[in-house]
Amino acid sequence: MREWLRWPVLRQLTGSDPLGRGQAARSAATDREHARTEDADEVVGSVCPYCAVGCAQRVYVRDGAVTQIEGDPDSPVSRGRLCPKGSASRSLVTSPARRTRVAYRRPYGTEWEELDLDTAVDMIAERVIRTRDETWQETDSDGTRLRRTMGIASLGGATLDNEENYLMKKLYTALGAIQIENQARI
Amino acid sequence: MSPDGAAEHPLFGLARAAQPGGDVRTSASGPVDSPAGGNRLSGPLADPSAEAGYSERHPERMGFFTDTSVCIGCKACEVACKEWNLLEEDGLDLTGMSYDNTTELGATTWRHVAFVEQRIDPSTRARVDIGMPGMGAPSTTPEEGADSDATEVRWLMSSDVCKHCTHAACLDVCPTGALIRSEYGTVVVQDDVCNGCGYCVPACPYGVIDIHPDNGGAFKCTLCQDRLGSGLAPACATACPTESIQYGPLDQLRQRAEQRLEQLHEQGMTEARLYGQDPTDGVGGDGAFFLLLDEPEVYGLPPDPVVTTRDLPAMAAHAAIAAATAALTVAACFLGGRR
Amino acid sequence: MAEAHPVGFQWVMEAKRRGAKVIHIDPRFTRTSAMADTFVPLRAGSDIALLGGLINYVLRGGHYFHEYVAAYTNAATIVDESYADTEDLDGVFSGFTGSGYDQSSWYYQGARINPAAGERDQWNDVFGSPDPDRAASEGESTPRAEPETDPSLTHPRCVFQILKRHFARYTPELVEQLCGIDRRRFHEVAEALVANSGRERTTAFAYAVGWTHHTVGVQYIRAASILQLLLGNIGRPGGGILALRGHASIQGSTDIPTLFDLLPGYIPMPQAHPNLSLDGFVATNAADKGYWGNIRDYVVSLLKAWWGEYATAENDFRFDHLPRLTGDHGSFRTVIDQIEGGVRGYFVIGENPAVGTANAHQQRMGLANLDWLVVRDLNMIETATFWKNGPEIDEGETTPSEIGTEVFFLPAAAHTEKDGTFTNTQRMLQWHHKAVEPTGDQRSDLWFFYHLGLRIKSKLAARRFERDARQRERDRPVLELTWDYPTEGEIAEPSADAVLREINGTDADGRALSSYTLLRSDGSTRSGCWIYCGVYAGEINRAARREPGERQSWVAPEWGWAWPANRRILYNRAAADPQGRPWSDRKAYVWWDAEQRRWTGHDVPDFDATKPPDYLPAADAHGPDALRGTDPFVMQGDGLGWLYAPAGLRDGPLPTHYEPQESPLRNTLHSTQRNPARQLYHRPENRYQPSGAEPGAEVFPYVFTTFRLTEHHTAGGMSRWLPHLAELAPAMFFELSPELAAERELVHLGWATVITARGAIEGRVLITQRIRPLRSNGRTLHQIGIPWHWGPNGLTTGDAANELLGVALDPTVHIMETKAGTCDIRPGSRPRGAELGTLLATYRARAGITEDTGTEDSPSAADARYPDVSDTDGGGDES
């Protein structure tokens, strides 16, 4: 019965909205409506991963998943604004196209195969050591010290954090790998 | 100091002063005039929320002012809107309409950035629509005579959105009460009520609202009704890099638009004009109005939209007469003999 | 800028609102042009002609900022008499060796100054003599050599006069001829530039980094620097040259460089010189004057950070652990080594070379010849699937079973799934907090390299008994590497905070250092990157500061942290006159406070805080102490802005207009058609096209330039897989004028195929008035705009523009020319399968392309082959 009392026609007759164009026709769901950011467990400060303007972002998280990413109005650089790419950050980090499993392709193989992460890292470490040994150059022909391997190269860094670039450069240089490059050049 | 008292930071002045929230709870635009009187169906109406039954404590009427003279066509508004409202993509088709591959507003596209490339005739300064080269709107081939590289090009960009009209035809014709006036004076679809009758679609003089092809409901921009409730600006206004989309109390926006128009006219851009800010227009003025740099139809907007509810009484009268005519005709047919 | 940096563009709109005039110079009318007050269409590849014209206009009209130029630039410095200009030698500077330059004839009269950037290694000049140690030791105490100068700027060989002569022929007529810019518009730009520079007003140059994608790329930027120095716009608010870089932390990836030629903080990687020691390295790369004088403090601190206790004064702080370079090991050189079997293993981390790098076919040939390949990315990008559905597979050139590369694809964590800093294009570090855990096997690259390093160290340690002495010796740098970072959570994620702290550096007691001026070369300090020293001052992660902009000054120093020392505008000493007073109240930024005897202002002064403006250094002062009170350019070897670069650039001390590697026009400025020192690769898959007046040039009559869209990101790895972006720009297309469309019968929205010597790609045709045919040298030139975001994977797919591009590099920084090239275009989609090969073959035959086409005037690449171990080429320079 209570539901019938909410029948908009009755509310039109008794309320302040005879034509039924607002108050009388509101549904309970409309009254409860609120932004999903209010339900977030936490808001985390972040920076857009796309271009080098460095627009600050606010990442809203609920139950361990990102529910919204938008501009951070506190930033003196971006003043809370984002471009189309930055605005698509939520789609980027929650995209179903993102891979969640390691994929492995054996030499001359025609299909991807599964491989667990720990094995993959171990196999890669073995290959680094083997290739390094096979292609090591201690000195050049007239004895000038080289102490390097030309067998291992790396590409990439512009989309990574400084800390990641640091560990990469530090490890590669210690290993003697010098053909290290990133998007800054291309 | 901006009118509503918020300290105006030299750089943050615009963005912050526009935030709605508790402090603008009591409408700053003076006492609510009585909703009664002739303007219930069309014509100027100062407070649509009051007319829709909301108490005096309802917040100020909020809206959009889209200054297309500073729009850089980046489409951040389109993406921010889809990301907030979780709208799916609707078609990966190259349209050939300059950089507009979105084509139009619709059930899963509540912001649409239009792109119009125009050639400015060096001699007459007239703007010539290039339209779709080879087909489409009247396309004129550049005369070879003019020094071709002296040809100036103009590229109009404008982010289109629901107009949240003072008198909204979609709201008026909606038989289920799904479309309602919100406490902020905006027009929103209540998805839990809409039964997909589709009457709002041909009723909208701007061609905004549409039926979702899969779930059958009617959808359009809600001016982020949920965000407003939480004291946030709409997603598109939050993202817009150049503040082409300005959100705020409609009265303030109308003042700011007048100043901007004056400024542009002083700079010689006489073709700038406001569209939808005049309460005496056919829909009683829009809640989301524009500063355009050419005729509205060049952007796909109607030159003089009218809410047809204005003519409803007349139409009802005609229908009644016709109905009576029908009844009398039938009756007349029974007067004669049995032959 | 509105296209690729829309949110940064808000500040251009803010300036417009305050009356600024916006001038956009670009081959295409873009979304930036739509907002510009003046749009200047120019022929792709002719920028130096325009900038030279502006420099000439400024010099000839006396519009330069006289006091600024006289005090802060090397205008007065006299150049060695052996110097000869391109105007004297018809397009070539003195010292041309047939492929490169011997730079000794460019030096100042009376002193050799080490460059602060570019090619730093001056071994031959420092150690021409056989005994390296002798020269290094006596460098310390001897008096500093100062170049001769003529403050009146009238000496025929002073930089000012050389500049005037060099650009004398860059008249408005020449600009119209070479760039296709009519005189009216050139004067409008020149007058606006001059009117808006000087004491009261400043002009800023902003460029997207595609501007460097030319065989004369560095000289493009040099030309803009000369112009801005002449107008006094460097180091001042509202001035400068803003490089708008394309990736979130590309600035970071050159500061802490995953680049072959640099160590962190722009310290050069050591070149292979006979028994090079730390002292020898310092001597060859240091500068007598300026902050590079402290290079030893920076290098030792770096070595201590990497090898900790093992690095001691006795063992040169493990300087010998550093591998040595032998010339160019850039990405293109590496790919050629891959094709020739030299490189066996390849890590590709968050990059997509299979479609994102010039001559994509060459890139995929390299990938196909590896032993093993590790790709870490968010999505299954083309670089990981080249063996499965790459163009070579689709066109039937090869099959997966013929490609032996073992491929590991490891899913990466997104920016919301890891802590860390990005360095944005203003050199500002900003911390992004981890919001959620990555799912499944997704890991950050910090995790991957930390655990890879752990795994390698433990394997080498475990096997040390089975490994011979030579192997154990080569394992020492790995085993001694400091690698113990705290880890968090079940996935044992290493603490990015701890890594940042190591980058910042610590003093002898392990406390975070607050400034690079505290770094010492006695081994008491450590710093992973000296220019980042201070980001962790006071044990506070300053990159994570997020003080709202509203509650700060307009410089907003409390948000994030900018290197060096949180300075927001570099060389800001130049914002004050020689006496330390602001040039004008309106443009006051940094000035000398006489009472407190300190430099102060709106920003951290880029100067020794207590050095008065009238300070003159002692004759034997070195390093920063050798800088006068009026030397704002604290990193330069002479403390001055270089109008003229005596060293560091491999293709000339001054920018000169040359035609791009592939151009339809003959160079009418000189008989030297192209940059004689440009770097080329003689490769069957990298054939060049005839240009200018060469026979066959007419086979590729149209100029093309590549460009980016707001809707996509670089090679598309982070945008082509997203529905909300893919639908905004759903298909590969070409932009061209109605006139070209008529000439080649191209239909709007129809398909067209663009062909070059390297490849042919298809795309939809977008006819637009935004690209205008230009008149150059009395000839109508058509230009085609080609976006480069596409590839065969993702929601929206298409051919990659990089299939078209050949590899022709700027010699100093090895960046390829992608922004100006020639091609042919014809209606219809491209042929498939074998017919594609025959189409390219017919075009190459018609153009008469051979191994030497396009390389006649620069046989530099003749022997740039892979230097096998026995090769005696020990010299540092490109031979």
Added chain:
Amino acid sequence: MKARADRGAGAEGSDRSAGHETREPFRSYYGRPIIKEPTWKVPDVPAYLYLGGMAGASSVMGALAQLRGYSRLRRVGLLCAAGGSGASVLALIHDLGRPRRFLNMLRVFKPTSPLSVGSWILAPFSALSGAVAVSELTGFARPLARVVAGFAAVLAPAMTTYTAVLLADTAVPGWHETRRELPFVFAFSSVAAAGALGTGLAPRSEAAPARRMAVIGSLGELLASRVLEQRAGRIAEAYRTGRAGTTLRTARVLAAGCALGALFARRSGSVAVLVAASGTAASAATRYGVFEAGRETARDPYYTVVPQRQDGRSER
């Protein structure tokens, strides 16, 4: 909204001014529509328009037949009223995007919405007519049914023209510019439809009033349609050309045939059936023709831009 592209196929970039003689040049956004075409489905909505009108007229015919003692004509009228209105409801529900929520049509009573007012007419009318039909067929509570039929007949006239207001109260130029004439077209069309059915289904002896209705209805429909097109100005082009044009021309022929036939139906049973068929077809075709004409004026921006641009403030 790509999913709708097929509906707006005609407008996809085809040159608006080509092939139309007297058109003034006008500017538009790549020739794209200004307003949105209705998503209403064919045949659902045209059927809904025809059935509602026919039911209304039949109900009046049935009630008057009852008064005047035409018992068989009464039955035909009342059954057609019930059948027509019932089918109209079903057609409406079938066209809904979310049919399960059809009851929401009675959630509010909105005077500004012709469909809301229409639903508050159609619902009771179809219920009452249905009840009367049940009583008619079963003979149950016959006297009460007579009273109820009377009540239904009171609502019936509105049934014939509320649908005209429904169409006219939209931004579709083809329907809004003809809002004065459209109700009369629908009214006479309804009378003709009911008359035709009466002529065909009732015995010839009792079908005289029906025959007269068929004649007057059809002539009225023809006259009203002509007046509509004459006063439609630019919009008339959409009523004359394309699919709408052919449909409306066929409707006119059928209507004329129906009127002519009705004059002779007294003598021949087969002619009566022909009258029923042609009358029904004419009425349905008129409704569908008006529906198509409206859609064309929604698709083609000319019909929105030029009238609004040239007539300025639309007092017309």
